[in-house]
Amino acid sequence: xxxxxxxxxxxxxxxxxxxxxxxxxxxxxxxxxxxxxxxxxxxxxxxxxxxxxxxxxxxxxxxxxxxxxxxxxxxxxxxxxxxxxxxxxxxxxxxxxxxxxxxxxxxxxxxxxxxxxxxxxxxxxxxxxxxxxxxxxxxxxxxxxxxxxxxxxxxxxxxxxxxxxxxxxxxxxxxxxxxxxxxxxxxxxxxxxxxxxxxxxxxxxxxxxxxxxxxxxxxxxxxxxxxxxxxxxxxxxxxxxxxxxxxxxxxxxxxxxxxxxxxxxxxxxxxxxxxxxxxxxxxxxxxxxxxxxxxxxxxxxxxxxxxxxxxxxxxxxxxxxxxxxxxxxxxxxxxxxxxxxxxxxxxxxxxxxxxxxxxxxxxxxxxxxxxxxxxxxxxxxxxxxxxxxxxxxxxxxxxxxxxxxxxxxxxxxxxxxxxxxxxxxxxxxxxxxxxxxxx
Numbered sequence: 001x002x003x004x005x006x007x008x009x010x011x012x013x014x015x016x017x018x019x020x021x022x023x024x025x026x027x028x029x030x031x032x033x034x035x036x037x038x039x040x041x042x043x044x045x046x047x048x049x050x051x052x053x054x055x056x057x058x059x060x061x062x063x064x065x066x067x068x069x070x071x072x073x074x075x076x077x078x079x080x081x082x083x084x085x086x087x088x089x090x091x092x093x094x095x096x097x098x099x100x101x102x103x104x105x106x107x108x109x110x111x112x113x114x115x116x117x118x119x120x121x122x123x124x125x126x127x128x129x130x131x132x133x134x135x136x137x138x139x140x141x142x143x144x145x146x147x148x149x150x151x152x153x154x155x156x157x158x159x160x161x162x163x164x165x166x167x168x169x170x171x172x173x174x175x176x177x178x179x180x181x182x183x184x185x186x187x188x189x190x191x192x193x194x195x196x197x198x199x200x201x202x203x204x205x206x207x208x209x210x211x212x213x214x215x216x217x218x219x220x221x222x223x224x225x226x227x228x229x230x231x232x233x234x235x236x237x238x239x240x241x242x243x244x245x246x247x248x249x250x251x252x253x254x255x256x257x258x259x260x261x262x263x264x265x266x267x268x269x270x271x272x273x274x275x276x277x278x279x280x281x282x283x284x285x286x287x288x289x290x291x292x293x294x295x296x297x298x299x300x301x302x303x304x305x306x307x308x309x310x311x312x313x314x315x316x317x318x319x320x321x322x323x324x325x326x327x328x329x330x331x332x333x334x335x336x337x338x339x340x341x342x343x344x345x346x347x348x349x350x351x352x353x354x355x356x357x358x359x360x361x362x363x364x365x366x367x368x369x370x371x372x373x374x375x376x377x378x379x380x381x382x383x384x385x386x387x388x389x390x391x392x393x394x395x396x397x398x399x400x401x402x403x404x405x406x407x408x409x410x411x412x413x414x415x416x417x418x419x420x421x422x423x424x425x426x427x428x429x430x431x432x433x434x435x436x437x438x439x
Contacts, residue, residue, distance in 0.1 A: 012398065013430050017054050019402050019423035020047070024058065025082065028065040029424075032404065032416035037089050039066060039080040041116035042176050042248075043421050045123040046368055050424020052130040053431035059127050060140050063120065067147045069111040072104040074154030075227075076120065077111035078173060092216065098223055113219070113227045117176050117245045118155060118167070121148045121252035125259055130431070142263045148256055155249065156273065158229040162298050164284055165276035166241045167249045170232050171218050175242050176368075177347065179211060180361045181306045181354030186238055186297050187214050240304070243285050243293035244313030244372070250277040251316040281314055282324070291327040307336070307349040309369045315376030325380055332373075332385070344392050345370060346408035357407055364405040364414060367393060367422040371429070390429055397426055 023029050028039040029047045044066045051059035069080035081094050097112045099105035105113075124144055131137035161168040169175050172183040192213060218238055225231035232239070257270035285293045287303055292311040294303040312328055314320055331337060336351050338344035348355045348363045356362040374389040396406050396413075402422040404415025 008398075009394075009430055009433070012394065012426060016050070016397075016402065016423040016426045016430075019418045020051060020054060020420060020427075022418065023420045028062055028080075028082075029058075029420050030082075031421065032419045035416050037085045038082050039069075041066060041076060041078045041080075042119050042368075045119040046371070046421040047424045048123045049126050050421075050427040052127045053427045056127070056131065056133075063124060063127075063144060066120075067144070069106055069109050070147060070150065071099075071102070071106060071111075071154075073158070073229075074150035074152075075104070075113075075115055075158075076118070076151045076154075078114045078116040079112040081110045083110070092219065096216070096219055096223070102227060104227070113223060114171050114174050115155075115159075116174060117248040118151060118252050119248045120151065121255040121259060122248070124148065125255040126428075128259070128262060138263060141259050145256075145259055145263060145265070148252075148259070152249075152253065152256060152270075152273070158232065161233050161239050162241055162280075162284065162296070164280040165273070166246050166280045166284060168232075168239045168241050168298055169245055170222060170236050170238055172215065172238075175240075175245055175310075177244070177308065177310065177361045179215075179359075180308050180310070181348055181352065182242070182295050182304050182308045182310060183240070184306065184354060185304055186240060186299065187211065189299075190214050190217070190237055192217055237299060239298040241285060241296045241298065242310055242313075243281065243295060244310035244369075246277060246281055246285070247313035247316040247376075248372075250274055250281065250314075253277060254318070278317055278319055281317065282321075285314075286324065292331055293328075306352050306354055307331075309345060309347040309366075309373075312345070312373050312376070315373060315380065315382075317376075318379045320380070325382075329382065329385060338388070341365065341408040343396055343406055343408050343411040344388070345373060347405075350408075357409060358414060360405075360415070363408060365396065365408045366405045367396070367419075367425050371425040374429070390433075393429060394426065397422060402426070 020029060023033060030037055031040055031043045044062050048059045048062040051062060066080055069077050094110040099111045099113060128137045128141055155167045159167045172178055222236060253270055253274040257267035260267040260270060284296055287294050292307055293314055295310060296303050312332055315328060333339050336349045337346060340350050343365050346363055346365055347361050347369060354362060370389050370393045374386050377385040396411055399411045400406060400413030402419050403413030403417060404419040406413055
């Protein structure tokens with residue numbers, strides 16, 4: 001790729017930077033104005049990687065602001081609430097989670113009690129790789145390394161419910177792919193009490209009705225257990241090992257090893273953990289019969305039937321066998337995904353009965369999953385795939401702006417406007433074009 005941006009790319013860069021500037025609160029970046037007024041965990045990981053190309057200081061503050069909410073046991077919550085916002089500005093707010101009543105909860109900020117895909121060590125490493133000030137960057141890594149270690153230790157100790165080294169999610173919100181059809185079967189198996197838990201009016205663009213009751217009920221019973229690791233392991237009705245979540249876990253575990261080397265620490269424990277995750281991904285989530293990765297429902301020990309964007313997440317594994325990589329590439333380019341989508345990659349198999357081109361995580365294309373697949377493709381020297389994802393992602397925002405998600409057939413923007421991770425990841429993609437060595 002050319003090391004210089006074209007005029008059109010420079011204009012796109014400036015537009016993306018304006019979105020991030022407008023969504024900056026002084027301490028962190030909200031995902032979008034109005035609808036999402038707090039700080040979300042993996043949103044901030046993506047935002048930090050974009051800010052590394054635009055404002056190094058804000059990129060560091062983005063991650064540090066998020067880690068203010070880290071619990072004493074290492075849990076990094078998926079929401080850190082902004083105390084200056086009205087209590088009813090977003091549901092579910094602090095009153096549902098009650099983090100301030102938990103022994104492990106932080107004392108100076110209110111948070112959720114769930115976590116998100118652990119992409120944060122990778123984000124910290126990419127900040128380091130993009131830095132022109134090696135001494136300052138190393139000092140930042142030394143500061144955040146213990147926090148990242150604690151996050152990974154929490155996952156290994158409290159979320160390895162299956163006992164093979166993978167991270168289990170205990171709620172669809174923890175996947176980042178909130179109401180993906182992958183969760184339909186385990187959600188449908190839940191036996192809800194007759195009382196509704198969700199309010200009559202919920203924010204637009206979010207799951208509603210019975211599904212939302214199930215989401216809120218899962219939070220309620222988890223909260224009432226005191227967010228207990230033993231309860232999660234033995235009793236909580238929703239426990240799933242997801243390929244994309246565990247691919248981010250693996251990528252960040254590799255990143256944690258690289259960070260350890262950069263600051264003179266022993267990387268061996270992280271490399272051993274990465275090998276365990278790699279082996280478990282193949283042993284537990286790879287479906288040889290269909291040639292793709294599937295999520296595993298731990299409560300009935302079965303692979304879930306719907307194939308979604310998560311199946312491609314393990315491309316983030318640099319040691320994925322060549323035959324598996326080829327199967328994933330063939331599937332991605334087939335009529336079930338990119339082959340039938342004018343604006344790839346759709347978040348669900350187009351041929352699945354559950355596919356919905358406009359449904360939240362049930363079909364639309366998202367910038368962040370495109371970025372993850374682009375990054376994974378680069379790691380396997382899949383230049384054709386990486387170029388396809390690069391070009392189609394830029395085409396989406398050129399046509400429809402920095403929207404939350406997009407119609408996979410005509411590229412129409414949907415959901416929120418001026419969405420932060422869409423802007424941030426465009427900056428990272430353009431920055432990789434301008435400085436390929438940092439990609």
